[in-house]
Amino acid sequence: MSKATLLQGLIVTNSKSNIDNEKVDILISGTEAKIVKHNSQKGDFEKINFSGCFLTPAFTDLSFSLPDPGFEYRENFESAEKLALTSGFHRLCCLPNTEPVIDGKSEVNYYIKNSRQSKIEFLPLGAVSKELKGEEMSEMYDMHLSGVKAFSNADKAVKQAGLLKRALQYVQSFNGLIVSFPFDETVSVGGIMHEGEVSVSLGLKGQPELSEYLMVKRDLEILRYTGGRIHFSGISCAESVAIIKEAKKEGLKVTCDVRALNLLFTDESLKGFDSSYKVLPPLRTEKHRKALIAGLKDGTVDAISSGHRPLDTEVKDVEFIYAKYGASTLQSVWPMLIKELENKLSISQIASFLSYGPETVLGINPSQFEYGYIDNFVITNPKSDWMLDKKSNMSLSENSPFMNINHNFRVIAIFSKNKLTFNK
Numbered sequence: 001m002s003k004a005t006l007l008q009g010l011i012v013t014n015s016k017s018n019i020d021n022e023k024v025d026i027l028i029s030g031t032e033a034k035i036v037k038h039n040s041q042k043g044d045f046e047k048i049n050f051s052g053c054f055l056t057p058a059f060t061d062l063s064f065s066l067p068d069p070g071f072e073y074r075e076n077f078e079s080a081e082k083l084a085l086t087s088g089f090h091r092l093c094c095l096p097n098t099e100p101v102i103d104g105k106s107e108v109n110y111y112i113k114n115s116r117q118s119k120i121e122f123l124p125l126g127a128v129s130k131e132l133k134g135e136e137m138s139e140m141y142d143m144h145l146s147g148v149k150a151f152s153n154a155d156k157a158v159k160q161a162g163l164l165k166r167a168l169q170y171v172q173s174f175n176g177l178i179v180s181f182p183f184d185e186t187v188s189v190g191g192i193m194h195e196g197e198v199s200v201s202l203g204l205k206g207q208p209e210l211s212e213y214l215m216v217k218r219d220l221e222i223l224r225y226t227g228g229r230i231h232f233s234g235i236s237c238a239e240s241v242a243i244i245k246e247a248k249k250e251g252l253k254v255t256c257d258v259r260a261l262n263l264l265f266t267d268e269s270l271k272g273f274d275s276s277y278k279v280l281p282p283l284r285t286e287k288h289r290k291a292l293i294a295g296l297k298d299g300t301v302d303a304i305s306s307g308h309r310p311l312d313t314e315v316k317d318v319e320f321i322y323a324k325y326g327a328s329t330l331q332s333v334w335p336m337l338i339k340e341l342e343n344k345l346s347i348s349q350i351a352s353f354l355s356y357g358p359e360t361v362l363g364i365n366p367s368q369f370e371y372g373y374i375d376n377f378v379i380t381n382p383k384s385d386w387m388l389d390k391k392s393n394m395s396l397s398e399n400s401p402f403m404n405i406n407h408n409f410r411v412i413a414i415f416s417k418n419k420l421t422f423n424k
Helices: 077-087 105-116 140-146 161-174 197-202 210-226 238-250 260-264 267-272 286-298 330-341 347-354 356-362
Strands: 005-012 023-029 032-037 046-049 054-057 059-064 089-094 121-124 150-152 177-180 230-232 254-259 303-305 377-381 410-416 419-422
Touching: 054 347, 059 077, 059 254, 059 303, 059 330, 059 347, 059 356, 077 089, 077 330, 077 410, 089 356, 105 121, 105 140, 140 161, 161 177, 161 210, 197 267, 210 230, 210 238, 238 254, 238 286, 254 260, 254 286, 254 356, 260 286, 260 303, 260 330, 303 347, 303 356, 330 347, 347 356
Parallel strands: 005 046, 005 054, 059 089, 089 121, 150 177, 177 230, 230 254, 254 303
Antiparallel strands: 005 023, 023 032, 054 377, 377 410, 410 419
């Protein structure tokens, strides 16, 4: 029988815990872990000193593209597991835009099977419509019985209002969640970035914020009529924050997340025509970035998601107007948010928007942080300088705007599915 392990000197970084900012130890015996008072344990333990390191809940990502099956060379289950563990994520909500689309129980079972064999949880999002075509409802009840908690049309809006209405009504029988990506393509045909001064100066057709908040308004009107629950994935403009804030005050069951890139960058980043910044929703102006941060502070925005979209060089390293939308982001989300937002949000708050926020959206019991108990957690060294480059990159794709940027915070260990994994 192996010795119990004592992780010593960790600083609790959890705004939802009554022991936030306290220095603690964690005792791991077999598959069980519990928080104990610092230097309170006597016995024959394998001791590991983590003095000065942060202890946070393990993260959940609400918007992760895992193109397996179909495009496994961009990301597969093995690479996604390594990437998630390195990045502090123990749960990935995977979009249904695979080939074939996740629109039935057999596709869901493929994900569930791979999840059982992994150190992390792959949580598939079922498609709202068959083959994501927006014409006919998918087999949502069958997918629910197989383990799906939420239904999404990936990075496509449900164009037919009638289909969204029926979907919201249908999932209420099992308390399902509809995830909406609010983007009306017809308002911004040919647009490839935020519509504004920068797009004009670059000679590029823009995507106005109208294309987003118009869809937010429509979906909320339908929700008001049908009841049920809706989650807006990747809101990016001030108007959306204001509309959702009022809907919450009204009592509608609505949640939303913002993608990390929209908190970190603006449309100014596209001046160099770097296609790594060509994403959906588009990077908007500083006014919108500030509104998103304010939305996090006042509780309008519930969570931060990665928006991880791995792509190969053949579709990304091309002339800007032809490059596909998407960026590989997961590995740098946690350290970059701390670096850029620490003077606006505490580290504990940022951790909460990556853990408790997503869990609340999904209706999952949040990770417990209290003396005598702990489940999934992450250990971060705040003084571990590292750089995301080709060698350290865990994703199969390199379409990251964070390449060759120095980070100060590094995930050095994660406890997921009752197993402690150390990162090299």
